[in-house]
Amino acid sequence: MDTQHGTGRRAVLAGGTALALAGMSREAQAARTRFVTANNNPYDILDPHQVFDIGRLAIRLNMYDALTHWVDNPPKLQFWLVNAPTISDDGKTYTFKLKPGIKFHDGSPLTAADVVYSMERILALKKGAYGLFKDSVSPGSTKALDPQTVQFTLDQPYAVFTAILSELWVVNTKVVKSHEKDGDWGAAWLSGHEAGSGSYRLRRFDPAIGFQAERFAEHFEGWANNPRPVDEADFRVAIETATRVLGVIKGEFNTTDGFLPAEQLQRMRQSGTVKFVEAESLRTFYFIINNAKAPLDDLNMRKALCYAFDYDGFIDNILGGTVVRNAGIIPNPMWGAPKNMKGYTYDLDRAKHHLSEVKGVRPLQIGALAGYPQSEQASQMLQAGCGKIGLDVRIVTEPYTTIAPKLNDADRAHDLIPLWRSAYFADPHNWTGYMFNSSNIGAGNSSFYKNPKVDELTDKALLLTDQEQRRPLYEEVSHLLVEDAAGLFINNTKYFGPFTKNVKHVRFCPIGDAQDIRWIEMEA
Amino acid sequence: MARRLVWVPPTLFGLLLLVFTVSHIIPADPARVIAGENAPAEQVEALRQRFGLDRPLPEQFLRYAMDVATGSLGVSLYTQRPVLDDLLARLPATFELALYAILISILAGVPLGVVAALRRNGWIDQVIRVVTVTGLAIAAFWLAILLQLLFSMKLDLLPVQGRSAGWGPEPITGFYTIDALLRGDFETLGDSLRYLALPTLTLAIPATATIVRFTRAGVLNVMSSNAVFYQAAMGIPRTVVIWKYILRSALIGTLTQIGLVFGNLLAGAVVVETVFAWPGLGLFAYNSILQSDYNAIMGFTLFTGAVFIGVNLLVDIAQSLLDPRDR
Numbered sequence: 001m002d003t004q005h006g007t008g009r010r011a012v013l014a015g016g017t018a019l020a021l022a023g024m025s026r027e028a029q030a031a032r033t034r035f036v037t038a039n040n041n042p043y044d045i046l047d048p049h050q051v052f053d054i055g056r057l058a059i060r061l062n063m064y065d066a067l068t069h070w071v072d073n074p075p076k077l078q079f080w081l082v083n084a085p086t087i088s089d090d091g092k093t094y095t096f097k098l099k100p101g102i103k104f105h106d107g108s109p110l111t112a113a114d115v116v117y118s119m120e121r122i123l124a125l126k127k128g129a130y131g132l133f134k135d136s137v138s139p140g141s142t143k144a145l146d147p148q149t150v151q152f153t154l155d156q157p158y159a160v161f162t163a164i165l166s167e168l169w170v171v172n173t174k175v176v177k178s179h180e181k182d183g184d185w186g187a188a189w190l191s192g193h194e195a196g197s198g199s200y201r202l203r204r205f206d207p208a209i210g211f212q213a214e215r216f217a218e219h220f221e222g223w224a225n226n227p228r229p230v231d232e233a234d235f236r237v238a239i240e241t242a243t244r245v246l247g248v249i250k251g252e253f254n255t256t257d258g259f260l261p262a263e264q265l266q267r268m269r270q271s272g273t274v275k276f277v278e279a280e281s282l283r284t285f286y287f288i289i290n291n292a293k294a295p296l297d298d299l300n301m302r303k304a305l306c307y308a309f310d311y312d313g314f315i316d317n318i319l320g321g322t323v324v325r326n327a328g329i330i331p332n333p334m335w336g337a338p339k340n341m342k343g344y345t346y347d348l349d350r351a352k353h354h355l356s357e358v359k360g361v362r363p364l365q366i367g368a369l370a371g372y373p374q375s376e377q378a379s380q381m382l383q384a385g386c387g388k389i390g391l392d393v394r395i396v397t398e399p400y401t402t403i404a405p406k407l408n409d410a411d412r413a414h415d416l417i418p419l420w421r422s423a424y425f426a427d428p429h430n431w432t433g434y435m436f437n438s439s440n441i442g443a444g445n446s447s448f449y450k451n452p453k454v455d456e457l458t459d460k461a462l463l464l465t466d467q468e469q470r471r472p473l474y475e476e477v478s479h480l481l482v483e484d485a486a487g488l489f490i491n492n493t494k495y496f497g498p499f500t501k502n503v504k505h506v507r508f509c510p511i512g513d514a515q516d517i518r519w520i521e522m523e524a
Numbered sequence: 525m526a527r528r529l530v531w532v533p534p535t536l537f538g539l540l541l542l543v544f545t546v547s548h549i550i551p552a553d554p555a556r557v558i559a560g561e562n563a564p565a566e567q568v569e570a571l572r573q574r575f576g577l578d579r580p581l582p583e584q585f586l587r588y589a590m591d592v593a594t595g596s597l598g599v600s601l602y603t604q605r606p607v608l609d610d611l612l613a614r615l616p617a618t619f620e621l622a623l624y625a626i627l628i629s630i631l632a633g634v635p636l637g638v639v640a641a642l643r644r645n646g647w648i649d650q651v652i653r654v655v656t657v658t659g660l661a662i663a664a665f666w667l668a669i670l671l672q673l674l675f676s677m678k679l680d681l682l683p684v685q686g687r688s689a690g691w692g693p694e695p696i697t698g699f700y701t702i703d704a705l706l707r708g709d710f711e712t713l714g715d716s717l718r719y720l721a722l723p724t725l726t727l728a729i730p731a732t733a734t735i736v737r738f739t740r741a742g743v744l745n746v747m748s749s750n751a752v753f754y755q756a757a758m759g760i761p762r763t764v765v766i767w768k769y770i771l772r773s774a775l776i777g778t779l780t781q782i783g784l785v786f787g788n789l790l791a792g793a794v795v796v797e798t799v800f801a802w803p804g805l806g807l808f809a810y811n812s813i814l815q816s817d818y819n820a821i822m823g824f825t826l827f828t829g830a831v832f833i834g835v836n837l838l839v840d841i842a843q844s845l846l847d848p849r850d851r
Contacts, residue, residue: 038801042811044603126570131563188604204691207603208614208803212691238685238801239810246672246684247801401816405553408565443564 032231033522035503037515038244038253042237044207047190048169049121052128054422058235058515062213064169064196065220067096067115068162070511071519073279074333075426077163081110081170081197081220082150091157091465098148102220104172105194105201112144117173119152121185129167131443132424136161157463159470163425166511171195199518200233210236221518228504228521248498249273254522258497258513259283261373262320268498277497280324282331282423282510284431285374287366287382287488292410292448296364300357302485305416306344307351308385309378315491318377326492328478329421329431331510333492335467336428336474343482343489351389363392367406367414370399375418378490382416407446417446420493423510428474433458436477436486449486528840532833536826540592543825544585544818552816554601575601588822597823602815607823610808616698617687618797618804622789624720625727630782633732637739637778638771644744652736659733664792668726668799675722682721685801689715723800727792731785738781742774749773776847783839787832 041055048060060066069080079085082096102110119142122130136158143151154161172195179189194202199221200213213233215223223229236253238244244256245264249271258277260268268274287305295301315323327343330336355361366382369375376397383393396414406412424430434440437458438450454477461473481487497514499506507519555571556563572578576587591598597607640652676684683689693703693712701720704713746752747770755765790805797806805824812820 044811050604126567127559130567131559134564134567191604206613206691206803207605207610208617208807209687209691236686236801237803237807239807240799240801242669243672243685243799243801246677250676250680250684252684252686252689399552399814401552401554401557401814402550404556408556408568440564443567 031524033228033524034232034234035230035517035520035522036234036236036253038236038238038247038256040239040244040257042207043210043235045191046194046205047187049125050127050187050191052167054513057512060169061512061516062200062233063194063198063202065198066167066169067165070166070426070509071507073508073510075509075511092154094152094161096150099220102197103218104197105216106172106175108172108174110170110197111147112150114170114173115150116142116144118168118170124185125187132164132167159462159464160425160427160429163427166425170197210234226519226521228523230517230520230522233517248500251500254500254503255498258495259493260496262322265322265496273500274498275501277499277506277508277514279495279508280333281493281495282334282426283493284326284329284331284421285490285493286329286419288417288419288446289487290410290413290415290448291486293415295358295360295362296415298358299485300354304351304354304389306485306488307347307354308389309382309488310346310385311490312346314378314381322496323491323493327489328482329435329487329489330428330474330478331492334426334428336471338475338478341478341482348388355389355391363394364415366393366395366416367403368395368397368418369403370397378418408442410448426511429462432474432477433462436481447486451480451484454480528837535833536829539829540589540822540826543822544588547818547821548581554816554818557816558602592826597826598819600817600820602817607820611805611823611827614803614805614808617802618790618793618806620699620701621723621727621793621802621804622786624724625731625789626782626786628724628728629731629735629785633735634739634778637736638743640736640740641743641747656733656736659729664726664795665799667729668796671722671726682718687719687803723796723802726796727789731789734781734785735778739774739778742777743770746770746773772846776843779839779843783836786835790828790831
C-alpha cells in the first residue's frame, strides 16, 4: 500500500506483509501461487471512484468491496457487504445492515460511516460511476443510523438501485481523509494507493507496469470455499494483442482478455498450452444510427440499412462463429430480452424497397473505431451491402477519443458508428433506458432516438421493484426498438477466456469477465 | 557552445507551441473520454471546467507555459499525477533500452563501416550493404514480432515481453542491470539482460545500419583526401593511418549521426515498448495519445525534446574534442 515512483516504488511492501514473507520458509514461499493477468488497458488510476470502465475493473473487484456483488452467468446479484435491505413502502428508503466483522486492509473495522463517505465522495467527485447515482441519490441523503446500519433515501423509487450498488466501492474514510488536499477528497493520493477491504490488498503499484496484490487472509467472506486460492496476483499491462497472446501461450501470463480476434483464438488453440472458458456474455455489438439527422430520421432509411447488412456472413465467415446473432439490443441471456425475436435479415430486395421510399438520400458516413478490427470489418460489410442497393457509404476510421466527443452532438456525430455495449450492471435498463430514453440524449443515448412510448415504458420499469412486472415492459421496448430500427443490432459477444492449464476453477461473470480472482483455484 | 546553449530555451518554446497547437487541433475531448460514454453532459462540463479546458486556447497555452517555466510539466488530466513524476519514473527503462541499443550500434556499426569502406565494392562491402539496407527498410513493429516468434516461441531462449518476470531489483539508479550489478545480484543481472535482448535488438538493428552507412561514407571521404596521401607518402604504416588518422576524421560525421540516432531511438521506443510491454516513456506516450491527455502528451514531447537537445549538446562537445576546428 504505497507509492508508485522512485525509491518509494520499491518500498511498497506493506510492513506486515514484508515481515510475514521474510519469516516464511522457502517451501512455504514456493508453495504460494502466483497468477499473472495481461491487460490491454493501463492500470494508471487505482481510485475506485474515479474510473468506471471494464479495463480497470480488476482494481475495484479485487481490492475493494461494494454493497452488492455480481457472480456467475447469467449474473446473479449477491448482497455482499450487507444483508438484504428493508425497503420502505414508497420504494424510496433502503436500510441495510452491514455484515459483522468486516475489516479494511489496515485492520480497522468497515462501518456505515465509510459507506456514507464513499457515496458522498462519488457524488462530489462527479467522476466514475457518478452517472449511475446522480438521478436517484442526492448529496447528504445517505445516513449512518449506527455503525452497522446505513440508510439511503432516494429522490424517487429506482428499481435498479441494488444493482448499481455494486459500483459503490467502500473506501477507508480515515485513511482517505488523512490524505485529502485542497478539498480533493483524497483523489490525488488514492489514484496511486489503496484503501479498501477487498479479497486482495495492494503490494506494489507501478503505473508503467501494473500492480501486484496479495491475498487478504482476513477478508470477511473467508476462504473456506476455495481450497487453492491465488496468493499473489500480478496485473500487468500489455497493450499489443499479439504480445498478450504469445505471453499466454508461453506461460508468462496465466490469462488475458476474453474477446480476442478469431485468428488469435485459433493460434492459442493450436498451441496446446491454453485452455478456454467459453460463455455467452452480455456485450452486444451494434451500429449506432443517428436518428436525428436526415435522411436517417426516416424509418424507411433506417430499415433499408438494417436489411442491407449481411448478418450471417459477418458472424459465420468474418468472425468464424465466435459470436451469436442478437436481433435486439438486450443480450440474449439477459432477462427482458424477448425470446426468439427474429429481427432483421439480409434482404436486399426489401432494402431497395425501403430505400426507394426515402426522400433526400445522400451518401452516409460510418465512423469506425481505429484499432478495433471488428468495427472496421462490420463497416465494410455494411458498405458492401449498401453498395448493392445503390447507397453510397463512406468509412472514416478514427480513434475513440475523436469519436467520443461527437457522440453527444447530433450535428457532429457520424451517421453510423459500430460499437459494443458492455454490462455495467446486469439489468435491461443498461441497454434500453440508458441508451434509448430521450432524457439520456447527451448521456448514453447516442442515437438521439426519441419515442414517447419507449420513454414511458422505460420510466415505468424503473419505478417497479418486481422483476416479473418489469420483464414485459423491457420486452416491449426491445420490440419497439427493432420495429423502429433505432439501431442496427448485430450480435452478442461470446467470452473465450484463455487460461494456462494450471488454473483450475474460473467463475465467469459477464460483469467483470472473470477478473474476480478470489474464485480462481490454482496449482502451485 | 554558449551560443548553442542560448538557443535551447527558444527551441523548447517553439516545440511547446507546436505540440500544443497540434494536440489541440485534433477534435478530441479528454473530458468526455475521462467521464466515459454514459456520463451526463453536466459531469463532462464539470471536468472540463476543473481542468481549465473551457478556457480560450491562448489562455490554456499561457497557463501551461508558465507552469513549464516554473519547472512543472503540469498534472495528467487522467491520472491527476504530476506528469514530470511519471516521466522520471519511466525514464530509466527507456534510457537503459536506448543506451544498450546505441552501444551495440556503435560497437557493431563503426567497425563494419570501416571494413566496408576498406573493402569498397568487394564482396564484404556488398554483403554489408544488403544487410544494412534491409535493416533500414524493416519496420520496427514487424521486426519485433519476428524476433519474438524466433527467439521466444521457436527457440524458447528469451522472454516474449516485459522488463522482468517480477518487479526488478530494489532500485538505486532505476537501471535494472546497473542496480543488479551494484547489489552483486548476478541472477537478476542475467534475468534483466535476457529481458533487454529482444527490444534492444529491435532498436539496434536499424540504428546499426545507419551508423555503418555513415562511417563507410566518412572513411571513404577521408581516404580520398590529400592528407591521407601525404601520410602514406611519409611512410606511416597503413594500420596507423587507418585507425589513427582516417577513423578519427571520419568519426566526426558519424558522431553527429549518433546524436540523431539516439533521438530516433527515443522516438522509436514508442513502437518497440508497445510491442514488448516495456514500461518506459514510449508506452506512456502511446497511452497518453489514446486518452487525449494533453498535458501528458506535451510533457512527453517537451521532455524528450530536452533530452534530445541535451544529447546533441554532448555530441557537440565530443565533436569539438575530436576536431580542433570546432573549438
